Amino acid sequence: xxxxVLSAHGLDGLAVAERGAPGLAAxxxxxxxxxxxxxxxxxxxxxxxxxxVAAKLPRVLGIDPAGxxxxxxxxxxxxxxxxxxxxxxxxxxxxxxxxxRGREADCPAQVVVGVHRDGGAADLVAVPARNAFxxxxxxxxxxxxxxxxxxxxxxxxxxxGVAEGERVLVTGAGGTLGRAATALAAHLGADVVAASRGxxxxxxxxxxTIRADGTARLxxxxxxxxxxxxxxxxxxxxxxxxxxAGVAALSWAGxxxxxxxxxxxGIELDSRDFYLRRKRLIGVASADYAQVRRALDLVAAxxxxxxxxxxxxxxxxxxxxxxxxxxxxGKVIIDVS
Numbered sequence: 390x391x392x393x394v395l396s397a398h399g400l401d402g403l404a405v406a407e408r409g410a411p412g413l414a415a416x417x418x419x420x421x422x423x424x425x426x427x428x429x430x431x432x433x434x435x436x437x438x439x440x441x442v443a444a445k446l447p448r449v450l451g452i453d454p455a456g457x458x459x460x461x462x463x464x465x466x467x468x469x470x471x472x473x474x475x476x477x478x479x480x481x482x483x484x485x486x487x488x489x490r491g492r493e494a495d496c497p498a499q500v501v502v503g504v505h506r507d508g509g510a511a512d513l514v515a516v517p518a519r520n521a522f523x524x525x526x527x528x529x530x531x532x533x534x535x536x537x538x539x540x541x542x543x544x545x546x547x548x549x550g551v552a553e554g555e556r557v558l559v560t561g562a563g564g565t566l567g568r569a570a571t572a573l574a575a576h577l578g579a580d581v582v583a584a585s586r587g588x589x590x591x592x593x594x595x596x597x598t599i600r601a602d603g604t605a606r607l608x609x610x611x612x613x614x615x616x617x618x619x620x621x622x623x624x625x626x627x628x629x630x631x632x633x634a635g636v637a638a639l640s641w642a643g644x645x646x647x648x649x650x651x652x653x654x655g656i657e658l659d660s661r662d663f664y665l666r667r668k669r670l671i672g673v674a675s676a677d678y679a680q681v682r683r684a685l686d687l688v689a690a691x692x693x694x695x696x697x698x699x700x701x702x703x704x705x706x707x708x709x710x711x712x713x714x715x716x717x718x719g720k721v722i723i724d725v726s
Contacts, residue, residue, distance in 0.1 A: 390407070390408055390409070390410050390511055390512035390513050391405055391406070391407060391408075391511060391512050391703060391725075392405070392406060392407075392408045392449045392507075392510065392511035392512070393405050393449060393450050393451065393510035393511065393703065393706040393723075394406045394408065394447050394448070394449055394450075395434065395435060395444075395446055395447060395448050395449075395450055396446055396447045397446065398435065398436060398437040398446070399435065399436070400435060400707055400710060400711055402435075402446075403435060403450070403706065403707050403710065404707070405703060405704055405706060408449075408511070410512075410513050411507065411513060411514065411515040412515065413460060413461070413462035413515055414462055414515070415462050415463040415464050416462055416463070416464050416465060416517055416518055416519075417461075417462040417465070417515050417516060417517055417518060418458045418460065418461050418462065418465055418469060418474075418515070418516060418517075418518045418521050419458065419459050419460035419461070419513055419514075419515050420454060420456045420457065420458055420459070420474060420476065420509070420513065420514050420515075420516065420521060421456045421457050421458075421459045421512065421513055421726065422451075422454040422455070422456040422509050422510075422511060422512060422513065422514055422725040422726065423454075423455055423456040423457070423529035423724070423725060423726050424454070424455050424456070424529040424530045424532075424533045424722050424723065424724055424725060425451040425452075425453060425454040425455070425508070425509045425510050425533060425722075425723050425725060426451075426452070426453045426533045426534060426537070426720055426721065426722060426723070427709050427710060427713050427720075427721035427722075427723065428452055428453065428537065429627075429649075430452055430501070430503070430504065431450050431451070431452065431503065431710065432710060432713065434448065434450060434503070434504055435450075435710060440501075440504065441504065443501075443504055443505055444503075444504045444505070448503070448504075448507060448508070449503070449507035449508050449509075449510060449511050449514075450503050450508050450510045450706075451502070451503045451508035451509035451510030451511065451514070451723070452476075452478035452501060452502050452503040452504070452508055452509070452537060453475070453476060453478055453502075453509065453533050453536050453537045454475070454476050454502075454508070454509025454510075454514050454533065454725075455473075455474065455475040455476070455524060455529035455530070455532040455533045455536070456473075456474065456509075456529060456725075456726070457471060457472065457473055457474070458470055458471065458472045458474055458521060459471075459513070461518070462518075465518045469518065469521075472521075472523055473523065473524050473525070473527075473529075474521040474522055474523055474524055475521075475522055475524045475527070475529070475532035475533060475535075475536045475685070476502060476509060476514070476516050476520055476521055476522070476536065477520045477522060477536060477537075477540070477676075477678070477681045478501050478502040478503065478508075478520075478536075478537055479493070479494070479496075479499050479500075479501055479502075479675040479676070480499055480500050480501070480502065480506075480516075480517055480520055481493035481496040481498075481499045481678070482496050482498035482499060485497060485498060491677060491678075491679060492677055493675070493676075493677045493678055494544055494673070494674065494675040494676050494677050494680070499675065502514070502516060502520070509725075510703065510706060510723060510725070511725070512725060512726065519678065522536070522681055522682065522685060524685065525689060526689070527685070527688065527689060530697055530700070530720075530722045530724075531688065531694075531695060531697070532685070532688075533720070533722060534565070534695035534696070534697055534719075534720035534722065535569075535684065535685060535688045535693075535695045536681065536684075536685070538565045538566050538569050538695065538720070539569045539573070539684040539685075539687065539688060539693055539695065540675075540676030540677075540680045540681045540683075540684040541566065541648050541673065541674070541675065541676055542566055542569045542570040542573055542623065542625065542648065543573060543676065543680050543683060543684045543687070544648070544673050544675070544676040544677065544680050545570065545623050545625075545646045545647075545648050545673045546570065546573055546574060546577070546623065546646075547680070548646055548671055548673055549621045549623065549644045549645075549646045549671065550621075550644070551574055551577055551579055551621050552577075552579075553577060553578035553579065554578060554579065554580065555579050555580065555620040555621055556579070556580050556582075556615060556617075556618075556619045556620045556621070556640070557574045557579040557580065557581050557582070557619065557620065557621045557622075557623065558581075558582050558583075558584065558611065558615070558619040558621070558622045558623070558635055558638060559571045559574065559581065559582070559583045559584065559622075559623050559624075559625070560584045560585075560607075560622065560623070560624045560625070560626050560631050560632070560634070560635045561584075561585065561624060561625040561626025561627070561628070561631065561649070562583035562584055562585045562589060562592075562598075562625075563585035563586065563587045563588070563589055563718065564585075564625060564626075564718075565695065565696070565719070565720050566625035566648065566649070567583070567585065567625045567626075568591075568695075568696060568718075569693055569695065570623045570625060571583045571592060571593060571596055572593050572692065572693040572694070573687070573692065573693055574623070575593045575594075575595060575596055576593075576687070576692040576693065579621075581593075581595070581596045581597070582596070582597045582598070582599060582611075582614055582615060582619070583596050583597070583598050583599070584598070584599040584600075584601060584607060584610070584611070585598075585599075585600060586600070586601065586602045587600070588600065591696075591718075597614065599611070599614060604630040604631065604633075604634055607631065607634045608634045608637065608638070611634065611635075611638040612638070615638065617640055618638055618639055618640030618641075618643060619635075619638055619639055619640060619643060620639075620640060620643055620644070621643065621644050621645070621646070622635035622636065622638065622639060622643065622644075622645040622646070623645075623646055623647075623648075624645065624646070624647040624648075624649070625647070625648055625649055626649065627647075627649030627653065628653055629653030629654075629655050629656040629657070630653075630656075630657070632645070632647055632653075632656055633656050633657045633658060636656075636658055636663070636668060636670060637658075637659065637662070639666070639668050640666075641666050641667060642666070642667040642668070642669075643666070643668050643669070644668075644669045644671065645668070645669065645670045645671070646670075646671045646672075646673050647670075647671075647672055647673070648672070648673040648674060658670075695719075695720055696718055696719030696720065697719050697720055697722055698716050698717045698718055698719030698720055698721050698722075699712070699716040699717060699719075699721050699722075700721075700722045700723075700724055701721070701722070701723050701724070702723070702724055703723055703724065703725045706723055709721055709723055
């Protein structure tokens with residue numbers, strides 16, 4: 390089979406090579422891949438930084454493949470053969486206290502497809518059957534665009550306890566995660582403000598937008614837009630000063646939650662304001678299995694529609710990663726078959 394293999398850190402270490410098909414362990418399925426996405430986490434693996442340092446090279450990239458089950462391992466229902474699926478990248482251990490509570494997103498022993506084990510930028514990928522979610526009539530590209538980003542922001546929204554009518558700020562709203570967070574918060578009936586450095590021309594109806602290309606301008610714009618502050622801030626920018634501006638804009642007992650693969654190592658907070666005004670700050674990564682199912686159902690129902698941006702053939706996988714930062718808005722998709 391063909392596979393995008395990273396043999397050394399840096400784009401020069403990435404190439405499409407011929408490999409043997411992966412073997413199947415008990416409880417696993419083999420997926421013939423149709424599409425896989427380009428993600429910030431992939432770039433971390435390529436660079437060998439942040440969460441990407443966990444990858445042992447050589448490694449097949451690709452965290453979010455979608456395709457069709459073509460073989461099943463021992464203990465897997467043979468009826469799943471031929472099923473159209475999309476892969477949840479984070480594989481929970483299943484035995485820790487967090488997993489026992491159904492909070493697989495908080496499993497400390499989870500491994501990630503395309504990081505700790507070979508991923509889906511290949512003709513075939515083996516994954517645990519539980520991580521291969523039926524996608525029904527969702528096209529593979531839409532499922533790939535949704536399976537990681539939409540559940541993460543759903544986890545953030547549910548963790549923050551966003552309620553109808555609450556004042557919600559989404560910072561970093563122009564990216565894939567930000568667009569999903571904006572759409573889901575609006576779907577829940579929140580009063581949403583979306584802030585970004587770039588254009589937000591396609592915001593859902595009723596969502597107010599702020600375009601600010603610097604932290605000082607963002608702080609001023611937030612104070613003018615919502616003088617009483619926000620009940621919830623969802624930050625997907627991964628930018629410390631932006632997160633700090635969001636926390637500063639929280640109202641009494643406000644909740645800030647952030648989810649981004651790359652987060653600045655520092656953030657400035659007014660500790661006295663944070664303490665006296667009863668604010669909270671929560672980090673969220675990944676999602677529970679039930680949240681993935683709910684997120685895919687929301688996509689199928691049209692509550693959120695992941696945007697598809699540039700598309701590349703597997704043979705041009707290096708170009709997909711090279712041009713990622715300059716790609717048009719939407720999920721960058723690699724077409725495998």
